[in-house]
Amino acid sequence: MFFSKPEIISKKLKSLEDTSKAKLEIGKTVYSKSGEYVGKVYDLIFREHVILGFMISGKKNMFIGNEYIQSESKESIVLNIEPVINLIGKQVFDSTGKRIGTVSRIGRKSNANTYNEIFVKRAFYSFAVPISKDKISVAKKNIILKNAHEPK
Amino acid sequence: MNQNNLITSDDILGKSAVDPEGSILGVVSKVHIEKTDMKIVGITVDMGVTKPDLFIGANFIKEFGKDAILLNRVPTDKFKGLKVMSHHGEYVGKVKDVIEEKGKLKEFIVSGKGIFGAKYSMTYKDIEQIGERIVLKKDRKLNKAKEKIK
Secondary structure, three states: OOOOOOOOOOOOOOOOOOOOOHHHHOOOEEEOOOOOEEEEEEEEEEEOOEEEEEEEEEOOEEEEEHHHEEEEOOOEEEEOOOOHHHHOOOEEEOOOOOEEEEEEEEEOOOOOOOOOEEEEEOOOOOOOEEEEHHHEEEEOOOEEEOOOOOOO | OOHHHOOOHHHOOOOEEEOOOOOEEEEEEEEEEOOOOOOEEEEEEEOOOOOOOEEEEHHHEEEEOOOEEEEOOOOHHHHOOOEEEOOOOOEEEEEEEEEEEOOEEEEEEEEEOOOOOOEEEEOHHHEEEEOOOEEEOOOOOOEEOOOOOO
């Protein structure tokens, strides 16, 4: 009985063919646009029975809205963004090759996938130094600044 | 002679080599010096146990930094071993080899799933994004490789 085709009682839906089950979404691996591992889906968030997005456990627990999903398969979901949260833990070098530290925190003004500044720590006990976004040249695998960094 | 412009081998050896995308390729293990001109011609980067050492010519070095050696080009060897996935996030295979022509990337050879997986070839046209993995464009299927891998 469990595996039998379910009867449909709905005014909108004629068949379940092009639909997806919530339990199959949980556990999917999430990758960013460039294929970087983001995390795994552990929950779905609904509002008035409509899915708004996914809860993902990775470097940090995060909610990613439906609008940032590019495609998905049986096992994985690919986003159309590089989540700014993924910058946490990346190393920061200035233009002269001097290591400034690692990103400890991201400064964000809104919940969109943007940031204003990053906070960089040289060691876990040191103070976090803010570096604004306009001073960053490359933010991919690690971060390289446009100019030489002079500590204040 | 300006002493500020001079560096010693200690300032190079053991430093991380960082490509323009910020990837740390490995640690500089050797400095190559030409006998006659006594100029540095390149460095060898130790890329870890699983990858062979990489020689980087002096013309690809942007800066000998205090903590890292900055490069001005992404070495093609970096792509070897990268996982390839479809637009939908399914695993397709791994980059086995990279074919260059006149210093430009021409083709990637990808070994498919499994130990005896078939070899496929792909070009930049098939690729949507290169990062931690290579993501293919929508509805792109890879062709079987014609060229033999050395």
